Amino acid sequence: MKVAIYQPDARASDEDERLLRLAAHLGNANGTDLVLCPELFTSGYADADLVIARTHAAGGTMFDAVASLANTHNTAIAYGYPEAGDDGKRYNSVMCVSAAGEQLANHRKRALPSAYEKSLFELGDTPCVFTLGGRKVALLICYEVEFPEAVRAAAIAGAEIVIAPTALGDAWGVVARQVVPTRAFENGVFLMYANFAGKEGDNTYLGESVIVSPMGVDLARAGSGEALISATLDFGQIAPARERLPYLQDYKRVQ
Numbered sequence: 001m002k003v004a005i006y007q008p009d010a011r012a013s014d015e016d017e018r019l020l021r022l023a024a025h026l027g028n029a030n031g032t033d034l035v036l037c038p039e040l041f042t043s044g045y046a047d048a049d050l051v052i053a054r055t056h057a058a059g060g061t062m063f064d065a066v067a068s069l070a071n072t073h074n075t076a077i078a079y080g081y082p083e084a085g086d087d088g089k090r091y092n093s094v095m096c097v098s099a100a101g102e103q104l105a106n107h108r109k110r111a112l113p114s115a116y117e118k119s120l121f122e123l124g125d126t127p128c129v130f131t132l133g134g135r136k137v138a139l140l141i142c143y144e145v146e147f148p149e150a151v152r153a154a155a156i157a158g159a160e161i162v163i164a165p166t167a168l169g170d171a172w173g174v175v176a177r178q179v180v181p182t183r184a185f186e187n188g189v190f191l192m193y194a195n196f197a198g199k200e201g202d203n204t205y206l207g208e209s210v211i212v213s214p215m216g217v218d219l220a221r222a223g224s225g226e227a228l229i230s231a232t233l234d235f236g237q238i239a240p241a242r243e244r245l246p247y248l249q250d251y252k253r254v255q
């Protein structure tokens with residue numbers, strides 16, 4: 001399975017421009033099975049007014065636009081967006097659209113790390129594991145992947161790939177460089193971590209989106225600018241990683 005991460009420049013831009021920039025990168029991603037975009041990709045993260053203005057229903061016009069891109073480029077696309085729930089609440093969500101333009105999964109962030117996010121979003125309450133190309137994929141958002149329990153639960157549920165869009169600032173390099181590879185290593189999973197690049201208002205993003213192997217080794221890592229990175233996932237690596245250190249068998253012994 002070939003996967004890719006789109007790390008966009010976070011500069012203020014409208015939704016159409018964000019999708020045009022994504023489409024330009026997809027044109028160079030032939031044969032890709034899944035492309036992951038960052039947290040709140042469609043709205044941007046740091047401007048609350050834009051988050052509110054660009055809040056959409058899960059199956060709304062933004063979904064239709066991304067579904068058209070997915071179908072045109074024959075790849076699944078996962079993207080972060082502010083979701084208008086049927087319950088009248090707003091959620092920090094990620095949608096995954098299949099290469100046929102159909103909804104595969106929608107995940108609402110279950111832990112909000114700051115007063116800023118808590119002022120904008122309600123909490124989701126359901127873990128998300130779905131199937132893509134015959135492989136089980138778990139969806140987490142940013143802060144969620146920093147919890148050992150969240151990735152462990154995904155692996156126990158059968159996930160072979162964990163995808164985690166983020167909006168990680170440049171003061172938090174330890175997360176992208178150390179925490180994320182550790183989560184992959186301690187669970188024997190592939191992990192995709194998609195961030196923004198550049199500045200958005202007062203926020204400076206780290207960049208450094210990364211695709212990590214089940215051994216905790218970088219398969220691809222972006223720098224600090226806009227980029228598309230990709231890797232081919234060899235699922236034959238999962239069993240040896242889990243046999244070498246059987247964390248998923250032994251974790252209950254140390255609880």
